[in-house]
Amino acid sequence: MTDLLILGGGAAGLMAAGTACARGLSVTVLEHNPKGPGQKLLITGKGRCNLTSDSDVKDFLPYVRRNPRFLYSALAAFPPRAAMELFEDLGVPVKTERGRRVFPQSDRAADVLAALRSYAAGARFVPAHAEELLLENGACAGAAANGREYRAKATLLATGGQSYPATGSDGSGYRLAAQAGHRIVAPQPSLCGLVSNDADCRRMMGLALRNVHLTLLCDGKPVFAEQGEALFTHFGLSGPLVLTASTYLEDAAAHRYVCEFDLKPALDEKTLYDRLTREAAALGGAAAPALLERLLPRSMRAPALARWGVPPAARAAQLTRAQKQALAALCKHWCVPVTGLGDLEHAVITAGGVDVREVDPKTMQSRLCPGLYFAGEVLDVDARTGGYNLQIAWSTARAAAQNL
Template sequence: MEDCIIIGAGAAGLFAAGAAVHAGKRVTVLEHMDAPGKKLLITGKGRCNVTNNCGPDEFLKNVRRNPRFLYSALNACPPAFVMELLEKGLGVPLKTERGRRVFPQSDRAQDVLDALLRWAKGARLRYEGARELMLENGRCTGVRLQSGEALRAGAVLVATGGVSYPVTGSTGDGYRFARQAGHTVVPPEPSLVSLVERGGVCRRMMGLSLKNVALTLYEGKKALFCEQGEMLFTHFGMSGPLVLSASAHIRDMKKYGYRVCIDLKPALPPEKLYKRVSEDFALLANREAANCLVKLLPASMQPVMLDVWGMDPQRKVNQITREERRRLVELLKAFPVELAGKGDLAHAVVTSGGVSVKEVDPKTMQSKLCPGLYFAGEVLDVDAYTGGYNLGIAFATAYAAASHL
């Protein structure tokens, strides 16, 4: 009989396994895929944004759902603890980039996964799926495998992830186990996901990446989100860090109208930008309007801007009026894209929703309904914005669970 069975060998499961092993526990980790940490390997575009280099209070400001639930866990396992463990304990040199995002210096997610496997050395890793929890007299006493074999343990930790990127193993099994024990599961929705446009403006610029732009998300006339950074136009709409962060603020696409406006020149206030445009146009006075944006925008965006602006490409630059120049400045400061929807759950970075935190002890991650059952990571109804916060949540909740098994 083991002290603990952990279902799921992702970031939360391996972190919990290491903490439990180092506390002297006998641990078995169950993984239904053929290898551990598959989703970890694709985080941060394969670079693995392990956490955010900030204190617990600042971290909690970036948690979108149920931040108060994480107060104890984050203070016990703050980003500084995770960074020190990876660097000094597990030999993974780190670096902090813009937005306090923390990456391995190697830019290799594999190095982080290898470190977590070293941390969890001593735990028994079995590549078998769990079929159901074993519940006796209102308590969780183990797991029954798909093969029918019964594994008994003093505690069971569910660290199965959500339902985003199911090809990596996040297939929603944790919700099934939670319901079996009587838990409420808040319906999962995609969070940190690409946005689908209404129309074909973005498609014409597919593959264009913009840096140092400011993106504002509107719900009707109300601005919900505004941040400066990077984004990408795709065949269906938009993606990239700015867009993923904005997507977390969208509620009901059917009920509300959403759009984004992109400030392509955030460093220039309108009057200075108007002066810049006028100077450019003076140099290009005898050229056609098709060439008037060469110093202002990337090549693939120029014909799109002309169309949105309503400018005839054959018109001479010296014929463009002052009012038309001001209209161009308005578009450069707020290029509009109407939204039709969010990307699907299968391609969301994280899942919003999950096991209701009202039914989980925030200090120990133990179920309030079923002693012996614990939860950690994305399976819980807690999620945050992009920037390393979601992995930070996985590590903090895993550490809390492992410390109280």
């Protein structure tokens, strides 16, 4: 009988294992990825691991998209500063970059994983797939894996979400939580691309737009607005700005979502119209498409001409006021309808998961099944990019392992 059985050796599982070992508890970790624990950690931050955000709890919580209040206690008990200090103590000096993003000074996610492995060196790691919880008298007594029973005083479900399943987070943890009676909020991809049936996206595939302003409209109402970089792809839209916008989509099938791009955010519509008027006059007898050359990147010009609706042979200097206004409006309101979210295989995180109303926010213990704890992405909490999701894994794991 071990003190703590951890199902899943990812970011949360390893942090919990190290914390419990430091408390002198006996720990067993079941990890089913044949490549070993922490495979997703290795690909975080493009291999550099943005391990937290250098913010206090008050600044952190607005970046959490679902159930921020649930995280308050865990974050207050183990805030980003404490995580940074822990990693420094474990031999990983850190640095803070633009947007308060914290990385290891070495820029190597592998160093973060190695530090966690050494922190958790006292734990027993077993390569096994947790198939079933052992439920006895309404409490959790461990788990069954690979035909064996692993009995424990406490069991921590740290199986992650469902995105990038090749790393091992295949969603099997949701079934285990459901076995203990937990409600699972439907998992959906988040921090992912947006699918569109707009043929222009395919025509402009590979085009990256920097410093554009994106407004995500839901049934005509803005639900997200920010400036940044977007990318047109074969399936629709991607890029950092779009990934963040994706976390604001709820039930794409039930609502009409549109991405509206302002391609010239530095100019208001009237100023842009005045500029177009000057440039059209200067172009004189040249054909109207010449005006687009000064305005838009190459691969955007043919789709823009079709949307603008002006005959290609029209002379720039003879464009009417309405035609120039229409072009200014097109640049300020370039609309792309959204038909769905990108796939889970390529989503950075999974939204949804174990309903947090059934979990004690101070201890991460199940309110339904004593002896069962949760940490990390398996919970219905998720955040924007910037180190927030890993910090959620650290803080929830810490809360569970400190309060067993």
